[in-house]
Amino acid sequence: MRPLEAVRTLVKQFPGWKQARKLLVGVEETQWLRIVMDRETQRLVGALDVEKLRVLEISGTSWQGRFPFRSYRSVSYPEFDVCDAPLDEQFDLIIAEQVWEHLLRPYRAARNVHQMLSDGGKFLVTTPFLVRFHPQPYDCSRWSETGMKYFLEECGFPLDQTFTASWGNLPCVRANLHVWRRYLPGIHSLENDPLYPAVVWALATKSQPTPLQ
DSSP states (O other), rough: HHHHHHHHHHHHTTTTTTHHHEEEHTTTOOOOGHHHHHHHHHHHTTTSSSGOOEEEHHHHHHOTTTTOOOEEEETTTTOTTTTOOSSSSEEEEEEEEEOOOSSSOOOHHHHHHHHHEEEEEEEEEESSSOOOOOOSSOOOOOHHHHHHHHHHHHEEEOOOOOOOOEEHHHHHHHHHTTTTBBBBTTSSSOOOTTTSSSSEEEEEOOOOOOOOO
């Protein structure tokens, strides 16, 4: 038996080892850098009239079942490449969590999102900022709050209809240099330090046409 396997076997002989494991890896098994981002993005979406929303999630299914959406669809690469062309459908909310940093053509992708949104529809996008290089299969881009807002404006979303926010602190940034650190309540701080944003998010709105006079 290998040494690591022997240690695991020994640990499992003690009562309460599962509770101890939860303390070590995090009760929720949730990444530290995602705690505030997840909470705040859910608050943003929850403030919308969710029962009327036709929702598309790009490369993920984490939003399925969170709210009683009118409809929900998930698409992933290579089934759907958002850089290539838009779907021939209209949505009221499009969500992309930790996807845009991996895209080779993020501008083209955001233009395709804009095209898939109904008038007044919203685009929720989250990206990392101060995190290590992690190709899946590529790692291409980082945006600050300001950079994200002006990037989205170039893709068709008005500046005054785009909300951005960020969260991070130096201990969190350091902790995630080697592994995706799990959140330990009571140990890891959720205090925000604007100098060290680990994650950035935006909720952008596609403007409605101006009524003819």
